[in-house]
Amino acid sequence: MFTLNKMMSRPICNTISAAGYNPDYNSSDYSSDYSSDYSIYSNTCSNITRRFGSQLLALLVMYYTLSVSHHSQAAPVLNLPEQEKSSLRNIRYEIFDDRAYEVLNTSAPLHTLASGFQWAEGPVWSSAGQYLLFSDIPAGKVFQFHPDQGLNEYLPVSGFSNGLVINTSDSEAEQLILLQSRSRQVAVMQAPLDKPKANYQRVVSQFNGMRLNSPNDGVLSQDGSLLFTDPPYGLAQQLNDPEKELAFQGVYRLSKQHELSLIDDSLRYPNGIALAASVPSSDNTYTLYVAASNPQKPAWYQYTLNTDWQVIQRQVFHQLPPVKDEGRGLPDGLKVLPSGDVLATGPDGLWLFAHSGKLLAKVHLPSIAANLAFNDDYSTVFVTAHQHLYSLDLVKQPQ
Known part of the structure; x- marks a missing residue:
């Protein structure tokens, strides 16, 4: 049975910022960095300690823990059919090239399918089950959204998963792979998808004898390789965390035989990851995309890899200017x-x-978008956006 690795005690300010997120776990088991509100509180905490001493801080800890514990009791809420009439429509399209109309249905409303999450991430579509799975990272849970049946708690204990990947390469049965950011490992659920259990087998947790930072997002190729990113977001102090063992943040390939190799160690905050296709192109190369969530240098990168998964070329796919307000979001999940x-x-x-990197359009959403997934025919995109799960109808794509 899977059990979370217990972490070393954190400084009290970091403990405050994590308090009340999930009563099933010790507060030292979770990083506050997924929420700007909590990290701001953590920074303020140290100033209070210096100015007013430990007694006032203790009172503040008690008040804060009670308040966030009360807040965390609120379960995610499904928007029922009668509420669909109030689906969010306050979205704005910026069209830079008419080719965007081949993908975007600009008359379609944005539907809020469910709300009340702490930080929704890692959506993946199950073709066999015709439903969506996604993580609520701070809550340590995985949820299931079925278009006909609504929202269900799928896994009450997820190992603080972020990215989710469904593997169909080994058998006809689908297999769930979890990138467990806070547990700092990649794991596989030891149960069929239609009978989920919080029982996980660790696949990899180290590179060259050192612990991974916090596996984040992943994509599977047809040969069974899992490509994934390993930023520091699951660590309480991120790049400066004393428990960080690796000197870099990597993009990796995990082979079907569970051999881990490094693709790139140069990105400060590698995040979302996607393959142009799960099989090599006609020239025996793969095209890989990686989002870099560095506020000073936000960008998407494009890699050309050979069939041995060695980098032939890396180039900037699209560069953004520095993002001063991280509340607007940063490059993250992509497909x-x-x-x-x-x-x-x-x-x-x-x-x-476009595949050339040219910006075709932007869709302005009312909440920070973290990641996305398509249904089978690409007629719907599901977006995990902070506290919400959205869906948006697209133009059906030719297969």
């Missing part, structure tokens, strides 16, 4: 359409790119 166009989450919402 590739059958046309080769790329739909990505980024500042203010969704960004649609």
